[in-house]
Amino acid sequence: MRVASSPDVKIHEETKGRSDASPSQLSISKAAVQAAHNLATGASDSTQLMSDAADEPAPAGESRAKVMLPIAAVTARQVLDSDEEQELLSDGQPRTEGSSDSSGDKTAKSNRSAKKRGRKRLSVCETMPVSPSSALQIIINNPGKLESFYDVDQAKRLGKGSFGTVHKASAKSTGAIRAVKYIALERMKEKINVLKKEIEIMKAVDHPNIIMLYEIFEDPKHVLLVMELCTGGTLLNRVRMYGRLCEEQTAIAMQQILRAVYYLHSNRIAHRDLKAENVLLSSDESIRQTLLKVSDFGLSCYFKPNQIFTDKVGTFTHMSPEVLRRKYTSSCDVWACGVILYNLMSGGIPFGTEEEIKAVRIPLGKQWCDASQEVVGFLKKLLSRPAHRPPAKLALQDPFFQKHLPKPEMPTLRFGLLDDLRTFRSQNKLKRSSLTTIASMLAEEHVQAARDMFISMDTDGDGLLCVAEVEKRLRKQREQGILEKDVTRREVERIFRDFDSSLAGSSKDFTYTEFLAATFNRKACLTDAVVQEAFKILDKNNDGSIDLDELSSGRTLGHIPIEELQQILEDMDQNGDKQIDLQEFKEMLWNTDLTRANTTASLKTLTASEALALCANEGTNNAST
């Protein structure tokens, strides 16, 4: 057990395989409760758990029960995890140690036995399934050295977490700016499975309000996560800067956080550590102008329908009553959103002790006097017993948002963009992955318009663009006189058909990164440097060409049927040497012909209106620009 001196108390108590909480576990909540109590009562004998507490004066003039705790109060973080440490040896066979071992013993024993058998201990990533990033469609584990690809600004630390630090870095090839999270393996020790879960989940998510993981490196001492950079700091810092946010800013922030939660829950992921400190701001512009990104998936996990969690994890101040009782579902994230809402509106947090949380009495002190009926009503819904608490999807439809969100901007959707989407769906996996990879390398100014378009059309916020959403937007533009002619539902549906081998023309919603990849401005963005970089990622052995072995190793695009790979190679190989060289690769990227579509009956004939639309938009190849 380790108590971090970080100002952020994350608790992870597992009951799996155990009947009772150990004394050490109990002492955590006691310590947290004590820290909260000290803060609420103004006690100054700060413990390690409340290292930041002294910076934050408790609001004066409120009764004990109504004191709003500064958020840093109870935040030293603790991770107690009894996930069974799996020792994986280079023969690839997992071996689970008996859970009765103490973890220290276990690790030492595994190392010893691995040595005895003369086998190399595998790196963290080598013991994980090789699956492509769902957003980027490629394997993002980089076996090379981080320093060969990125210049890391060691002097500038963006933040510090329980297991290491986060630094700013720039990609050598494209200059793209990133954040690198250094996770010290030495400090993770038997928590390696927690780290693996964090990586797996980050690899699986693709949403404009969730931090994106671009690449994973490993050195003997660290796992290095290359992530999307947020230069605007944490939402918590923003609140501290202003004391509290107005209702409009609160509505903007809460909508984005709940959209992320809705997306996660739809994908059966519970975050379990939502708090303003784990929500980052994309830039230092105002909340109205920047994007919020949910981050820190260190305590997240997948769940099955109706699954009940029993492990007590999260940050104490944001834990719901049912988490404390160790019988809860992903709805705990919605409760945490309630605590965040309270935090944004007042600058404090509502609950400091276990009793207060369990009693679900929300302290609405004088800070709340001038709050609107809607925000108070919404707060009460989020901070209610599980049976009354709305799921994220429903919370997003709350009158609070209707009343307090500014009118959304509506960038014009052009036919050219629809055409880009359809073209993308007619292309082979290699081209799609290359374009997606390239989209991930682009500078902010090149993706901004497409991103705004995606967000404005994804009206339910689930991170997917569906036929109905596009149709609705077209209809609206037609009503506003921006579109001169109707586009029928069938025509919209046509755009959504996916000619990927496994889908054979069936309809599929557009994901966020797919949308960016399909619509970025080819002319402005397909520079030699970027194309070469994308090529290098595929040319694993760096011999100047991509061949079948490289593609079929599973280390590039994941596992794709060999026939499909052969077909891809054949399509792109112009000189017949069964390899793709840089020139052929460039041509593939530039070629916007509907190569596959030409041979696909369903796309062969454009309707008259589509043909008209295409003609009308010639020259405006990219609608997002």
Ligand SMILES: Nc1ncnc2c1ncn2[C@@H]1O[C@H](COP(=O)(O)OP(=O)(O)O)[C@@H](O)[C@H]1O
């Ligand atoms: N992508 C990012 N961009 C900018 N800063 C970041 C990023 N990710 C993390 N940070 C900073 O590092 C801190 C710790 O990162 P986090 O992922 O929350 O680690 P931990 O799981 O240890 O809390 C954050 O609070 C934030 O200040």
Ligand SMILES: [Ca+2]
């Ligand atoms: Ca949607």
Ligand SMILES: [Ca+2]
């Ligand atoms: Ca090669």
Ligand SMILES: [Ca+2]
């Ligand atoms: Ca060739």
Ligand SMILES: [Mg+2]
């Ligand atoms: Mg964190």
